[in-house]
Amino acid sequence: xxxxxxxIILWALLxxxxxxxxxxxxxxxxxxxxxxxxxxxxxEFLFVPAASPEEVPEFLLHIAIxxxxxxxxxxxxxxxxxxxxxxxxxxxxxxxxxxxxxxDDGSLKNLGTSSLVSRGEWLNMNSxxxxxxxxxxxxxxxxxVGRAKKGKDLFIRKIPGLEAIxxxxxxxxxxxxxxxxxxxxxxxxDVATLASLNILRPVARQVAKYETPFSVPVKDxxxxxxxxxxxxxxxMAAGRPDLxxxxxxxxxxxxxxxxxxxxxxSMMREKxxxxxxxxxxxxxxxxLAETANSVGAIQIAGTDASSQLPFFIAACDYTLIGEExxxxxxxxxxxxxxxxxxxxxxxxxxxxxxxxxxxIIFQLFGIDFVMxxxxxxxx
Amino acid sequence: MKRTLPxxxxxxxxxxxxxxxxxxxxxxxxxxxxxxxAIIGSFALALGVSSLTRHHMTKIRRKHxxxxxxxxxxxxxxxxxxxxxxxxxxxxxxxxxxxxxxYNYVRVPLDASMFxxxxxxxxxxxxxxxxxxxxxxxxxxxxxxxxxMGRVAFGPxxxxxxxxxxxxxxxxxxxxxxxxxxxxxxxxxxSIKIVLGIERSYLGGGE
Numbered sequence: 001x002x003x004x005x006x007x008i009i010l011w012a013l014l015x016x017x018x019x020x021x022x023x024x025x026x027x028x029x030x031x032x033x034x035x036x037x038x039x040x041x042x043x044e045f046l047f048v049p050a051a052s053p054e055e056v057p058e059f060l061l062h063i064a065i066x067x068x069x070x071x072x073x074x075x076x077x078x079x080x081x082x083x084x085x086x087x088x089x090x091x092x093x094x095x096x097x098x099x100x101x102x103x104d105d106g107s108l109k110n111l112g113t114s115s116l117v118s119r120g121e122w123l124n125m126n127s128x129x130x131x132x133x134x135x136x137x138x139x140x141x142x143x144x145v146g147r148a149k150k151g152k153d154l155f156i157r158k159i160p161g162l163e164a165i166x167x168x169x170x171x172x173x174x175x176x177x178x179x180x181x182x183x184x185x186x187x188x189x190d191v192a193t194l195a196s197l198n199i200l201r202p203v204a205r206q207v208a209k210y211e212t213p214f215s216v217p218v219k220d221x222x223x224x225x226x227x228x229x230x231x232x233x234x235x236m237a238a239g240r241p242d243l244x245x246x247x248x249x250x251x252x253x254x255x256x257x258x259x260x261x262x263x264x265x266s267m268m269r270e271k272x273x274x275x276x277x278x279x280x281x282x283x284x285x286x287x288l289a290e291t292a293n294s295v296g297a298i299q300i301a302g303t304d305a306s307s308q309l310p311f312f313i314a315a316c317d318y319t320l321i322g323e324e325x326x327x328x329x330x331x332x333x334x335x336x337x338x339x340x341x342x343x344x345x346x347x348x349x350x351x352x353x354x355x356x357x358x359x360i361i362f363q364l365f366g367i368d369f370v371m372x373x374x375x376x377x378x379x
Numbered sequence: 380m381k382r383t384l385p386x387x388x389x390x391x392x393x394x395x396x397x398x399x400x401x402x403x404x405x406x407x408x409x410x411x412x413x414x415x416x417a418i419i420g421s422f423a424l425a426l427g428v429s430s431l432t433r434h435h436m437t438k439i440r441r442k443h444x445x446x447x448x449x450x451x452x453x454x455x456x457x458x459x460x461x462x463x464x465x466x467x468x469x470x471x472x473x474x475x476x477x478x479x480x481x482y483n484y485v486r487v488p489l490d491a492s493m494f495x496x497x498x499x500x501x502x503x504x505x506x507x508x509x510x511x512x513x514x515x516x517x518x519x520x521x522x523x524x525x526x527x528m529g530r531v532a533f534g535p536x537x538x539x540x541x542x543x544x545x546x547x548x549x550x551x552x553x554x555x556x557x558x559x560x561x562x563x564x565x566x567x568x569x570s571i572k573i574v575l576g577i578e579r580s581y582l583g584g585g586e
């Protein structure tokens with residue numbers, strides 16, 4: 001009889017077990033995590049609803065960050081995972097999130113609390129691949145600069161746009177018409193502007209040597225003062241400081257289309273024989289190139305703005321495509337230091353190409369190692 | 380000193396620029412640097428006005444044949460400056476309305492007109508580029524025609540739409556990616572050259 005009673009109780013427990021288990025199943029899973037690779041200024045709250053929207057239409061979060069007053073936030077249950085970044089501002093800030101389920105009858109059910117203290121990292125591991133690549137690049141530069149200094153011949157292919165500079169300047173001199181140099185429409189913060197100013201120097205030196213009228217209309221005030229310095233030094237290097245005038249490089253205008261209007265107007269009036277359009281350009285690129293073409297000027301253009309390159313290729317006589325703009329300074333000066341860096345750049349490009357091809361071959365065999373380790377971004 | 384100080388500054392701030400990408404704790408310093416860039420940029424406005432004034436004053440002094448445009452520049456610049464300043468100190472006044480109207484109904488339409496000129500320039504540049512003189516120009520012409528047809532395709536011409544999609548997705552993307560990688564490396568190379576002081580042309584001289 002006693003055994004029978006025990007058996008009945010066991011059977012009853014067995015039938016009740018799923019009900020009890022169902023009651024214990026969480027309505028949502030959530031976790032506060034420290035955001036990796038930051039200085040502790042942000043943590044992440046990951047929320048995965050487990051209950052259906054009919055059962056729990058929404059959840060209520062009570063978020064406490066440091067000494068700030070507790071904030072409430074409602075999350076509508078769409079059955080989808082929710083990622084919530086929480087700004088702490090700095091490392092060492094305690095964060096606590098208490099979650100309540102708003103049941104279909106409006107009652108609240110406490111689901112628990114997750115908490116942590118924001119933590120900062122010393123290094124951003126996401127940037128490590130780029131950093132290591134940078135170090136490799138510097139090592140290559142040092143190696144090739146050393147070779148170039150020893151007098152080793154470094155082959156550089158011909159760049160038609162740069163080869164044509166001398167002829168274009170000679171043409172302007174013979175025709176007695178000015179040379180215009182437009183160093184892009186961006187600021188000094190743009191590397192393309194710096195690359196353009198690097199080309200300005202040899203151009204200005206040649207112009208000074210030929211005593212050709214020269215004009216450098218600029219859009220950015222800081223670029224004006226740098227361009228004036230570059231032109232002045234170039235005129236002095238050419239032994240013609242007497243020809244230099246601060247008005248050679250001047251601020252034409254600071255607005256995008258005001259600038260293109262001012263420069264186009266100057267081109268129409270002064271009819272330059274040669275126009276350089278080198279640097280960063282936006283929508284004004286074609287206005288300037290076509291105006292130069294309409295006055296019969298030889299145009300040598302170059303930009304790293306890939307959206308403007310087709311316009312330059314269509315409208316200009318010579319175009320420096322992308323990286324040729326950055327190679328111009330080394331190409332024209334033939335200084336061993338600069339040539340060494342150019343060679344290092346080519347070697348790095350070759351290595352990257354090799355890596356891409358290796359990754360493609362490995363991918364064809366279903367091996368992700370090369371792609372995941374070297375080429376996949378971490379963010 | 381004139382050369383050493385800028386080189387030293389370029390080196391120090393170049394290294395800081397690299398460090399802020401690697402050490403998260405320095406991110407705040409990056410914001411400070413960006414704030415300083417804005418402050419220096421506002422000072423540069425004075426440099427800009429001075430450069431513009433000097434350029435046009437020289438033209439007027441030398442009685443340049445186009446000095447009329449220099450007068451136009453001075454008159455408009457001073458006019459906008461004066462009514463802008465008076466309007467700033469007298470809000471809701473006639474001057475403020477005049478300044479706003481001059482900006483909205485003179486400057487903005489002029490700006491838009493310059494932008495609109497692009498349509499004509501695109502046509503003339505395309506005409507020159509598409510003249511089938513060489514086989515490369517012919518390829519460009521054929522590709523251009525196919526893409527144009529593909530953009531307005533309907534009915535049986537939808538085949539052009541598919542060809543256009545392929546042209547844009549495969550050869551164009553491949554060429555653009557190659558270009559982007561080259562540009563990226565060029566930017567890194569130029570930046571490293573400037574930080575290490577190898578590239579000095581932007582300072583005016585090589586030595």
